[in-house]
């Protein structure tokens with residue numbers, strides 16, 4: 408007798424529900440965990456510190472105001488654990504911005520669609536120029552970043568960029584917006600090994616307020632992106648929240664839950680967590696919430712104690728003093744000498760910079776935003792102002808002075824053989840389906856976090 412189709416369908420739906428982080432996320436008691444954190448006692452913190460392995464309740468205790476009093480001890484434990492798991496090494500990477508065109512309206516981002524800024528999408532020759540400049544500085548690990556604009560930043564453009572950059576450097580990651588598994592696969596085959604996607608904020612209400620237009624409004628599609636990237640074969644996954652939009656403890660707890668899910672379900676990939684705080688940018692958005700330097704230090708250490716083997720990333724959004732101070736405490740990957748505008752390392756693309764408004768290139772004179780680009784313009788507008796402007800060589804000297812070894816390259820594809828897709832734990836038809844069918848799928852973008 409042939410089995411009935413219905414039970415199989417039900418089974419498949421049950422399976423998808425069981426394994427998607429979206430389902431787990433909706434069931435998370437985040438407000439209660441935040442409350443637990445705010446009201447944690449010293450005794451609770453001590454208990455969580457002494458545990459051999461920790462859960463979300465422990466993490467809530469470790470990021471609590473009460474744990475602030477234990478910061479020295481937490482930092483000491485975090486340092487010891489990091490040295491034990493990673494050695495005294497700091498991996499270096501550089502963001503390479505391909506394009507600052509974007510169709511999304513994200514209130515906090517300089518590239519937001521309605522900002523009347525100077526924009527450009529680098530040609531392949533220009534991408535090569537930027538790559539060679541970064542390679543000349545020593546980088547062998549590049550993060551390709553692009554805003555979201557299907558016309559300027561198509562998936563085939565991204566594939567060509569990956570191929571080209573991968574000819575020069577062994578480690579290529581992408582920070583482009585959520586794609587489907589089928590769209591990711593050619594990028595993996597072209598040589599991309601890492602996919603970074605930040606949820607920005609895990610608070611659905613704040614997310615809706617921050618993302619006013621464009622495909623990025625789809626919260627759930629973004630939330631499940633790392634799972635699709637894993638299904639497509641990416642071997643490094645990066646997640647994080649942008650601190651300054653919602654309560655930082657809420658965000659940190661959601662990131663911890665997300666990381667925990669990915670470690671269980673996407674276990675073949677190496678996971679990194681980034682901790683970006685909002686920086687000044689075009690549009691002059693002001694952070695809605697604050698996280699002090701001390702709280703950032705506490706959070707770095709809490710992530711380390713919670714996830715001993717997860718990479719922790721710090722970008723040039725933070726000051727030299729704070730970055731240097733965090734290196735021995737748990738950070739394993741930093742960017743240096745960064746530019747957050749396309750063509751920033753060589754001046755590439757300066758000849759065809761233009762103003763784009765609402766996703767369209769403006770002809771000179773057609774609006775108040777469409778004046779000709781001044782000839783002495785320095786190039787495209789940056790995404791945000793960096794806080795650590797030190798040249799790469801200086802950062803490297805500092806890392807060594809702190810007793811750490813700077814690592815430019817930590818793997819080679821030749822050692823792993825041809826790229827293969829990771830096992831799919833989410834059925835592809837489901838994984839490729841957007842949450843909100845009214846929102847068109849498109850290549851997206853984000854940032855050097």
Ligand code: SF4
Nearest residue numbers: 509513516519852853
């Ligand atoms: S580049 Fe990313 S963060 Fe910036 S407006 Fe576009 S989608 Fe939003």
